Amino acid sequence: MELKKCTSCNRGVQEGATIFKCPKCGKEEIVRCKDCKRVGVKYNCKGCGFEGPN
Numbered sequence: 930m931e932l933k934k935c936t937s938c939n940r941g942v943q944e945g946a947t948i949f950k951c952p953k954c955g956k957e958e959i960v961r962c963k964d965c966k967r968v969g970v971k972y973n974c975k976g977c978g979f980e981g982p983n
Protein backbone atom coordinates (compact mmCIF):
# COMPACT_ATOMS: atom_id res chain seq x y z
CA MET A 930 0.00 0.00 0.00
CA GLU A 931 1.27 3.42 -0.95
CA LEU A 932 2.13 5.64 1.96
CA LYS A 933 0.54 9.04 1.61
CA LYS A 934 2.07 12.09 3.17
CA CYS A 935 0.14 14.83 4.87
CA THR A 936 0.09 17.96 2.74
CA SER A 937 0.43 20.18 5.79
CA CYS A 938 3.00 18.48 8.03
CA ASN A 939 4.52 16.05 5.52
CA ARG A 940 4.30 13.09 7.84
CA GLY A 941 3.25 9.74 6.52
CA VAL A 942 -0.38 9.02 7.22
CA GLN A 943 -2.49 5.92 7.56
CA GLU A 944 -5.94 5.52 9.00
CA GLY A 945 -7.80 8.65 10.04
CA ALA A 946 -6.37 10.72 7.22
CA THR A 947 -8.54 12.55 4.75
CA ILE A 948 -7.58 12.41 1.10
CA PHE A 949 -9.33 14.48 -1.53
CA LYS A 950 -8.72 16.33 -4.75
CA CYS A 951 -8.07 20.05 -4.57
CA PRO A 952 -11.48 21.76 -4.66
CA LYS A 953 -10.15 24.45 -6.94
CA CYS A 954 -8.09 22.76 -9.63
CA GLY A 955 -9.26 19.19 -9.05
CA LYS A 956 -5.86 17.84 -10.02
CA GLU A 957 -3.65 17.77 -6.98
CA GLU A 958 -4.38 15.37 -4.20
CA ILE A 959 -4.66 16.89 -0.76
CA VAL A 960 -3.82 14.67 2.20
CA ARG A 961 -4.54 15.66 5.75
CA CYS A 962 -3.55 13.58 8.71
CA LYS A 963 -5.98 13.33 11.56
CA ASP A 964 -3.90 15.65 13.71
CA CYS A 965 -3.87 18.46 11.15
CA LYS A 966 -7.56 17.91 10.52
CA ARG A 967 -8.34 18.06 14.21
CA VAL A 968 -6.51 21.33 14.85
CA GLY A 969 -7.46 22.84 11.49
CA VAL A 970 -3.99 23.32 10.06
CA LYS A 971 -4.14 24.99 6.68
CA TYR A 972 -3.03 23.27 3.51
CA ASN A 973 -1.79 24.59 0.21
CA CYS A 974 -2.39 22.98 -3.14
CA LYS A 975 0.94 22.55 -4.87
CA GLY A 976 -0.71 22.92 -8.25
CA CYS A 977 -2.80 26.08 -7.98
CA GLY A 978 -1.91 27.57 -4.60
CA PHE A 979 -5.36 27.11 -3.17
CA GLU A 980 -5.33 27.39 0.59
CA GLY A 981 -8.04 26.12 2.82
CA PRO A 982 -9.14 24.27 5.89
CA ASN A 983 -11.49 21.88 4.08
Ligand SMILES: [Zn+2]
Pocket residue numbers: 935936937938939940961962963964965966
Ligand atom coordinates in the same frame (compact mmCIF):
# COMPACT_ATOMS: atom_id res chain seq x y z
ZN1 LIG B 1 -0.55 16.54 9.13
Ligand SMILES: [Zn+2]
Pocket residue numbers: 951952953954955956957974975976977978979
Ligand atom coordinates in the same frame (compact mmCIF):
# COMPACT_ATOMS: atom_id res chain seq x y z
ZN1 LIG C 1 -5.30 23.06 -6.72
